[in-house]
Amino acid sequence: MADRRNEPVAVIGLGRFGVALALELVKHGTEVLAVDNDPQEAQRLSGQLPHVVAADATDLEALTQLGINEFGRAVVAIGADIEASILVTSMLAEIGVPDIWAKAQTAQHATILARVGAHHVVTPEHDMGERIAHLLSGHLLDYIEVDDNYAMAKTFPPHDVAGVPLRDSKVRSRYGVTVVGVKSHAPPPGQLSEFTHASGDTVLMSGDVILVVGKVAAVERFAAAD
Ligand code: ADP
DSSP: OOOOTTSOEEEEOOSHHHHHHHHHHHHTTOOEEEEESOHHHHHHHTTTSSSEEEOOTTOHHHHHHTTGGGOSEEEEOOOSOHHHHHHHHHHHHHTTOSEEEEEOSSHHHHHHHHHTTOSEEEOHHHHHHHHHHHHTTSSOSEEEEEETTEEEEEEOOOGGGTTSBHHHHTHHHHHSEEEEEEEOSSOOTTOOOOOEEOOTTOBOOTTOEEEEEEEHHHHHHHHHOO
């Protein structure tokens, strides 16, 4: 796959999602062309984003004039207007943008976006709802499902894995999870409290914050253990 890390990105639709995305990209040094059909919105954002244009992205001529066909990456961040989101995505595919990301409101919307040419479809509201459901258990400080049924979580170690080197704790065979990172709650004097890689020699203390990976049920069971 081509390395597109430094290529400019066209962000189309400057609602909450599109603006957050564009600002984060700019913050990390990526050139962004931000497009919204609401001139007031475009005007309002021109102080925060270097290249904001008011244009209707369902207009192929407008897209071409903006040079979107030259972009290696584009994100369709139009949400509520599903018709416009589908139209814009299909036009970006037609003009040959090689890496198209699109935001979907529903599962059906996601299916259509993929059919009309989106290479990646994201469903932030749905994904965030699922994530919060896991966080609501109260045992997890953070949670991300990195693949179907495989998750990474930030949590505390149960008592029975604390106080001994990880290799002796049998955490993997007993719980089915791997501890990959640890942030000590009481770092040695002069050292920052930050995450470091966990190894077989790492001794966890209760109160440390750890990162674990494993199957969803295993991660949940581990986090709920005392
Ligand atoms: P969010 O849920 O992220 O706030 P919205 O769907 O509310 O997303 O906002 C999407 C943005 O997309 C709005 O600012 C709207 O003006 C813009 N938009 C809608 N249709 C078009 C279009 N055809 N061309 C460009 N921008 C559009």
